[in-house]
Amino acid sequence: MYQLTVLYHQPDDPAAFDDYYDRTHVPLARALPGLQRFTVSRPQPGPDGAAPQYHLVATLEFADQAAFGSAMGGAEGQAAVADVPNFATGGATMLTGPSQTP
Numbered sequence: 001m002y003q004l005t006v007l008y009h010q011p012d013d014p015a016a017f018d019d020y021y022d023r024t025h026v027p028l029a030r031a032l033p034g035l036q037r038f039t040v041s042r043p044q045p046g047p048d049g050a051a052p053q054y055h056l057v058a059t060l061e062f063a064d065q066a067a068f069g070s071a072m073g074g075a076e077g078q079a080a081v082a083d084v085p086n087f088a089t090g091g092a093t094m095l096t097g098p099s100q101t102p
Contacts, residue, residue: 001036001061002068003099008056009090017055020087028080034067035060055090061099068096 011017029038039059043052062068071077084092 001063001099002065003062003097004058004060004068004072005095006058006060006084007054007093007095008058008088009053009092010051010055011087012089014055017087017089021056025080025083025087028076028083029058029060031076032060032071032080033074033076034062034071036063037061065098 008017008021026040029035037060041057041059043054043057045051062071072081
């Protein structure tokens with residue numbers, strides 16, 4: 001498996017972020033060719049009550065690096081990446097690499 005993890009930093013307007021993400025960005029991500037699994041986590045305060053560093057964590061999984069490259073290099077991938085600045089006012093960090101179950 002090959003994985004894209006997107007760490008969305010805290011946005012200026014969390015409600016607007018969530019609405020846009022759920023209504024507009026999720027369909028773009030789901031349209032990626034070869035996407036095998038797509039999960040989203042919305043971190044909550046830590047055990048000490050501290051606010052989480054990230055507002056949302058998205059994980060997208062593909063069969064392998066070639067499938068990931070093909071998806072992201074195509075029109076659907078380019079559209080999804082180009083959409084991020086439309087809602088991620090706090091910025092986003094994207095991490096890629098092979099994934100495995102230890």
